[in-house]
Amino acid sequence: MIERTGRCLCGAVTFTLVGEPLAVRVCWCRDCQHLAANGSVNAMVPAEALVVAGPLSEYIKQADSGNVVTRQFCPACGTQLFAQSSARPQFRMVRIGNLDDPSSLRPGMNIWAASAPGWACLDPALERVEQQPAPPPIHRSA
Ligand SMILES: [Zn+2]
Ligand SMILES: [Zn+2]
Numbered sequence: 001m002i003e004r005t006g007r008c009l010c011g012a013v014t015f016t017l018v019g020e021p022l023a024v025r026v027c028w029c030r031d032c033q034h035l036a037a038n039g040s041v042n043a044m045v046p047a048e049a050l051v052v053a054g055p056l057s058e059y060i061k062q063a064d065s066g067n068v069v070t071r072q073f074c075p076a077c078g079t080q081l082f083a084q085s086s087a088r089p090q091f092r093m094v095r096i097g098n099l100d101d102p103s104s105l106r107p108g109m110n111i112w113a114a115s116a117p118g119w120a121c122l123d124p125a126l127e128r129v130e131q132q133p134a135p136p137p138i139h140r141s142a
Helices: 030-036
Strands: 003-007 014-018 023-027 040-046 050-053 057-062 068-073 080-085 091-095 109-111
Touching: 030 040, 050 080
Parallel strands: 023 109
Antiparallel strands: 003 014, 014 050, 023 040, 040 091, 057 068, 068 080, 080 091
């Protein structure tokens, strides 16, 4: 099964992502714009597919969807690494810019597109969802 590795900016936190993600999406919700100064690009993975080494700090906030989102970041350098929604505790979101090879995953959808700033470049070839998308179908690829 394919494995991808990644780390935070300072390297105190490293992680391994096992298998293919369930979905990869660009999120334009206002919270992600605060985190990323832009859209954030996230892989949704089964919680057990993510193996983390190193310390994580957490910030917990109610999202625009109404769900409570726990965001995890490196306590040393502040890099945003992972997120988990109260609505879907079986999944974790991985910020793919932290992968050692960020080109190894490609987003398939823009979500919360209605909140994107006027200057945002949204690939018209990708599916566009104005707000929260439906959860992806549960399947495990090899
Ligand atoms: Zn760090
Ligand atoms: Zn978002």
